[in-house]
Amino acid sequence: MTTNLIADTAAAASAAAQNDHISALKFITCGSVDDGKSTLIGRLLVDSKAVLQDHLAGVQRQGETDLALLTDGLSAEREQGITIDVAYRYFATEERKFIIGDAPGHEQYTRNMVTAASSADAAVVLVDATKLDWQNPGLQLLPQTRRHSLLVHLLRVHSLVFAVNKLDAVQDPQLAWRHISAALAQFAQDAGISVRATVPVSALKGWNVVDAQPGWCGYEGPSLLQILELLPNTPADTGLPLAFPVQWVEKFSSSSDTSQGRRVFWGRVAAG
Numbered sequence: 001m002t003t004n005l006i007a008d009t010a011a012a013a014s015a016a017a018q019n020d021h022i023s024a025l026k027f028i029t030c031g032s033v034d035d036g037k038s039t040l041i042g043r044l045l046v047d048s049k050a051v052l053q054d055h056l057a058g059v060q061r062q063g064e065t066d067l068a069l070l071t072d073g074l075s076a077e078r079e080q081g082i083t084i085d086v087a088y089r090y091f092a093t094e095e096r097k098f099i100i101g102d103a104p105g106h107e108q109y110t111r112n113m114v115t116a117a118s119s120a121d122a123a124v125v126l127v128d129a130t131k132l133d134w135q136n137p138g139l140q141l142l143p144q145t146r147r148h149s150l151l152v153h154l155l156r157v158h159s160l161v162f163a164v165n166k167l168d169a170v171q172d173p174q175l176a177w178r179h180i181s182a183a184l185a186q187f188a189q190d191a192g193i194s195v196r197a198t199v200p201v202s203a204l205k206g207w208n209v210v211d212a213q214p215g216w217c218g219y220e221g222p223s224l225l226q227i228l229e230l231l232p233n234t235p236a237d238t239g240l241p242l243a244f245p246v247q248w249v250e251k252f253s254s255s256s257d258t259s260q261g262r263r264v265f266w267g268r269v270a271a272g
Helices: 009-018 037-047 051-056 075-080 109-119 143-154 173-191 223-231
Strands: 025-031 087-092 097-102 122-128 157-166 196-201 249-251 263-265
Touching: 025 037, 025 143, 025 173, 037 087, 037 097, 037 122, 037 223, 109 143, 122 143, 122 223, 143 157, 157 173, 157 223, 173 196, 196 223, 196 263
Parallel strands: 025 097, 025 122, 122 157, 157 196
Antiparallel strands: 087 097, 249 263
8 A cells, every 4th residue: 555645734624524413432542662662653643644744754764664652752763663651643534533542561560561551441452473482372472462451451541452563574464364363352251351342453554554455464443443434432330339540659668767668659539
């Protein structure tokens, strides 16, 4: 598929006008380090014509467009090639408006991912096929893949989608897709996680991201974007106990007369 790297502002304005009555879907991408989260978001933005030409010119590396740099807002992220903070981007299609949060995959930045997930309608958990023993039907998922999926579930994010990335880089994409999707289904069942969809993608090549690639990996379903366009905006269930992330944690030494070595979670709760 040929990618048009020049944003069609007229088409974008038309799409925005048509879906002003539709509430935006706020979703995050999460998963392990280097699974392709930033590249996936870059692909969504570029193929949806939501990136201006001058912005694309700023993310050129040795004559090629590095899609991941479209979401790396901090100078440290660009220098190190990693995601640290949560970067938000916006785009619209003829069907819907979207707010995307690119959550970091490194374990030490998990709290940033939790903050983003706490206000998300949906989560796309990326899985890098090249990091798994995809030839083994009983393959093990990466710890951060499991951790992020469980945290999303714990934070009551209503829609979870698994996107198996980089299948274009393995010898037998169809076998890898079959084994990995089965492992994800088993993990979700064991953990009590409800999954909206599981889709094979290539963020680098754009396969099954915006436009469907029928038959690739033996998959005949919709593309990732087509799935996202149909996800519901489910309001919070006010009947459930209050749950929110806490980042300020204080641990006192056991020598303290008052703390007795206890760990204290503290902060301020305010409406708004």
